[in-house]
Amino acid sequence: MPKLGMEPIRKAALVKATIVEIGRAGSLDVTVSQIAKRAGMSSALAHHYFGSKEDIFLAAMRHILSLYGAEVRGALAASACNPEARLQAIVRASFTPGNFRREAIGAWLNFYVLAQTVPEARRLLSVYQRRLRSNLLACLRPLVGTRADAVAAGLGALIDGVYLREALKEGPPDSASAVATVMEFVASETGKRN
Amino acid sequence: MPKLGMEPIRKAALVKATIVEIGRAGSLDVTVSQIAKRAGMSSALAHHYFGSKEDIFLAAMRHILSLYGAEVRGALAASACNPEARLQAIVRASFTPGNFRREAIGAWLNFYVLAQTVPEARRLLSVYQRRLRSNLLACLRPLVGTRADAVAAGLGALIDGVYLREALKEGPPDSASAVATVMEFVASETGKRN
DNA sequence: TTTTTTATTGATCCGTCAATCAACAAAAAG
C-alpha cells in the first residue's frame, strides 16, 4: 500500500543506514542489500532512489559533513565574541557527541578513503577543510598574528589525527580527552600557559 | 625454468607490489591478480606462497611498519644525545622520503582502515603506536616534565593527522612542510619560542 | 472510469574475484 511522498523519507533512511553499516563494518565493504535491509526496504528500491551505490555513499558523506557544518555554525553563533572562546567553540563542535559516536567516526574515516578514489568525495572533503581552515584563521589572527597560517595548518591536522586515534582505539571514544588534547595545543600556541 | 630458493624473492616482490597497488588504487579494493601481475607472476602463485589475500595485506603492513621502525632506530642512533635533537630525529624519520611517497602514505591510510576489521592488523598498529609513544616520552620528559604524557598524545595524533592530509592533498607530498608543521608544535610546547 | 504516476519487490543477469586443482617442468635427493 504505497503512501505518496516517500522519496525524501526513503532517502533519509538509506543515508542513516549507510552510516550505521559503514561504522559497523569498519569499511566501505558494505553491500547495498545490507544498507537497504537496515533501512527497511529492498535493494531494488535503494537503486531506484539513488542511481548507484556510489551515489548512496556520497549522499551519506554530504549528510555527515552538513551535520558537522551545522554544529560549528551553531557553536559559533552561541559563543562570545572573543577569539579564544570562538576557537574553543570550534574544537568542541568538532568533538560533539553527535559526530563523535563510533559509527560517525568510522564513517568519517572511511570517507577519507573514499576521497582518494572518487573525485566528488574529494571535493566535498576539501570544501569542509577550507571552511574549517577559514574559521580557524579568523580566530587565530588576533591571537598569533602572522603565525596564524602555520598554526591553523597544525590545528587542522591535529583535529584529524585525534579523530583517527579515537576511531581506532579499543574502548569507547572519549570526547573530553580529545578536546583536552587539542586545547592543550591551542593554549601552548597562544602563549596562555604559565 | 624454475630456479630454486624463489620463495623469499617472490614474497618480497608481492609485498612491494601490494603496497604500490594499494597506493595507486587508493583503497584496499585491489585484486590478487593485479598484485600478482605487477609482481610478475600468476595469481595462483601468490596464493601458493601466501595462504590468502589477507595474509598478503598483513605481510605488506608488517613490511611498512618495520621499514618505519628501522628508520626511527637509525635516526636515533645517528642523533646527538640531547632530547631536542632526538625529538627532531623521530619527527624527521616519520616523514622520510622512503615512507612518505604517495604510495606509502596511501598504503598506510588504508592499513588504518584494515585495522578496524582485522585484529592482527590492529595489533601491529598498536605495537607501532606504543613504540612511537615510548620514544616520544623519553625525549619529552626532560623537556616538559609532567606534561610529557599529554604532549606525547598530541604529537602522535599530529603526526598521524599530517599523514592524513598529505594522503589527500592534490599535489605531491611535501616532506619539508610536514616536518615544519610538527616541529612548530614541538617548539611551542617546549617553550622554545621568543 | 481510464490513465498515468509513484511505490515496491522478487527474480535474474552479468561480471568479478578469491581460492582450488590438475598438470607440467626442472632441480635435488636417493
Next chain:
DNA sequence: CTTTTTGTTGATTGACGGATCAATAAAAAA
C-alpha cells in the same frame, strides 16, 4: 635413473554483489 621436492600456470569453481527488469499495487490526474 627414478623419486621427491620445489616452482609455476591456465583453467575452473563457487560465491557474491551491483544493477536491471518485469510485475504488482495504489494513489492521483484526466
